[in-house]
Amino acid sequence: MIVRIMGEGQYVVDDAAVAALNAHDATLEAALAARDEKAFRSALHVLLGAVREHGQRLPDEELAPSEVILPAAEATLDEVAALLASDGLIPG
């Protein structure tokens, strides 16, 4: 599975490792819903760390769509919330 970390690039992650990533999804979503910046930051840090650890970087010359797109490491809770609210954060 191809995973993009925004601002960083794409990683190819083994299907076997995907389950481990999924476990972080709920944590991150709960932190976002509770607007708990600290919990959000640590969950995001752990999640992105797992992607980098289990994934291989997709070579730059490859053109492939990602199945999953994750926020940038330095993205704040507000930025992610705005993105999810489809607030026009992405140009175009």
Add this chain to the structure above:
Amino acid sequence: MAGLFKRMTSIFKAKANSALDKAEDPRQTLDYSYEKQLELLQKVRRGVADVATSRKRLELQLQGLQTQADKLENQGKQALAAGREDLAREALTRRAAVQGQMADLQTQLAQLQAEEEKLVIASQRLQTKVESFRTKKETIKATYTAAEAQTKINEAFTGISEEFSDVGLAVQRAEDKTAQMQARAGALDELMATGALTDSSGTVKDDITAELERLSSTSDVELELNRLKGELGAAPATPQISAAPAEAAPQATPEAQT
């Protein structure tokens, strides 16, 4: 993948797809899209260069603020030496008000620099991908039937659109951040120059400088006076500078004297 990732991914993709328009004929799409990509790539590069320029300007601005903060400290020393504790307090208070914010801006500047480095790498990656797209589109045009081509095109197209959206967003983010920081640095600048006066020579002088200059000319007069008194054999042992300014200019810093 459930929940958050899924929402995030689909929102991002919906936006990414609208970033590059498609033409009717898939083969036409390829050339058209490539042209568009080259344009966007230029835009991204300009964006990255703009961020670098703003960052450098911000660095200079912060240096200027630091110089001003140092000056305030010196003014505090001068004022204290002249026995004007009120004036010294005013200078140091003003300095303290900006120091914390400056430290914060320095931290942000370091983060911005790190982001800028990432942007440079991302724009290089984008360039590699655009180049890849060009090669791929020629292969697709030469080798595939229209139906097969459509699938291949979609894949390449989605891949590159995603990259463009990602980089575009990162550039925008960095631009917003620099703008915010510049506004803050500008506000600090104003704060430090509070009460700035334009003297007759046209140079801007802040109120503390003006008061200190007035003070030093007053104390020169006092010293001169004491010297004369000394010559007449009637001088006190120490010149009483501190008493004079309080009488001479109570209107200069009224809030500090209450």
